[in-house]
Amino acid sequence: MRHFLVPQFDAIGCEPEIMDPGSVxxxxxxxxxxxxxxxxxxxxNCIRLTTLGHRGxxxxxxxxxxVLISPGVRISAAESITIGDAxxxxxxxxxxxxxxHGLYNRTRPFRCTAPVTLGDNVWIGDSAxxxxxxxxxxxxxxxAGSVVTKSVPPNxxxxxxxxxxxxxxxxxxxxxxxxxxxxxxxxQTRNMDDLDRxxxxxxxxxxxxxxxxxxxxxx
Numbered sequence: 001m002r003h004f005l006v007p008q009f010d011a012i013g014c015e016p017e018i019m020d021p022g023s024v025x026x027x028x029x030x031x032x033x034x035x036x037x038x039x040x041x042x043x044x045n046c047i048r049l050t051t052l053g054h055r056g057x058x059x060x061x062x063x064x065x066x067v068l069i070s071p072g073v074r075i076s077a078a079e080s081i082t083i084g085d086a087x088x089x090x091x092x093x094x095x096x097x098x099x100x101h102g103l104y105n106r107t108r109p110f111r112c113t114a115p116v117t118l119g120d121n122v123w124i125g126d127s128a129x130x131x132x133x134x135x136x137x138x139x140x141x142x143x144a145g146s147v148v149t150k151s152v153p154p155n156x157x158x159x160x161x162x163x164x165x166x167x168x169x170x171x172x173x174x175x176x177x178x179x180x181x182x183x184x185x186x187x188q189t190r191n192m193d194d195l196d197r198x199x200x201x202x203x204x205x206x207x208x209x210x211x212x213x214x215x216x217x218x219x
Contacts, residue, residue, distance in 0.1 A: 009033055013065065015182075023047070030058055034065035034085070036182045045071035045091070054078045054098070054113050063087075064120070066178040079113040084120035086177035090144070095130040119154065121177045128163075139169055 005021040006012055013035030018024060023041040028051030041047040047069055051059035059077040063069075064085035072091045075081055078098035083089075098113040114133030118124075122136050125144035130136070135151040142148055143159025143166070152158050157167040 013037065025049070028052055028059065030060040032061070033063045034067065036066050037063065038066075038068045038178075040068070040070050042071045047071065048074045048076075050074070050076045052076070052078055066182060068178060077116075080115040081117075082115070083118045084122065084138070086121045086179050087118055088123045088178065090124060090126040090128070092127040093124045093130070094128075095124075097132045099132060121175065125159075139171070139175060141169070 005018065005024055005026075006016070008026040009031050010029060011032040013033060015035065016033070016037050016039070018037075018039045018041070020041050020043060023043045023046045024039055025046050025048045027048070030051050031049050039047055049061055051061055053059040057079075060080045060082075061075055061077050062081070063083045064087065066086040067083060068088045070089060070091040070093070072093075073089050074094045074096075075083075076094075076096045076098070078096075078100070081095060081097050089095075095116060095118075097116045102108050102112065112132065116130060116132065117135045118130075119136060119138035119140070121139045123141045124130065125142055125146065127144060128142045128146045128148065130142070130148045133151075134148050136142065136148070137152060137154030137156065139155045140152050141157045142152070142163065143157065145161070146159050146163040147161040148158065148163045150162070152163070152165075155169040155171045156165055157169065158164060159166050
């Protein structure tokens, strides 16, 4: 990870936790990630971060601290996509700041771009799509499968296609964000070590060979 993936970022903060780094794909420059990122990627469902500037200009993806990015997430910027701290982006989410082709001239790319901004502690549900020009306010939640075409105020739950408000979040209630997971770095390290031991319990060279030569249910 340190030799092959990390140098592809223009900047990445401390203590990145990246599962299967080989399946995290970066295309372009100006991709920056903050402290304590958690990227969960799999070989069959890669994370893809792409910057392809409008008419040869620069494009930017800027991701804050404590962010969770799940398998299959695609973030594609022709201009600028900014993601705040402690955001959670579920599997197969697509975020783009461009239509990538004109409505009438479909041979001409990059006709319509507008920056996308996610505030702090935003939660994007499974397979949602966030379109160009959208701003999502702090603490807001996007329901699974939603298509977000208009900006979302803070402390709001939206869902549907196109996404509409279905609920408000009480801003006076205490909000526990992903930052709390990292308040005690030693405790977080122990938790991850315990998880690894649990997942790998019983693994052996013989077991691996058997699973390759004589696979069975549960392997």
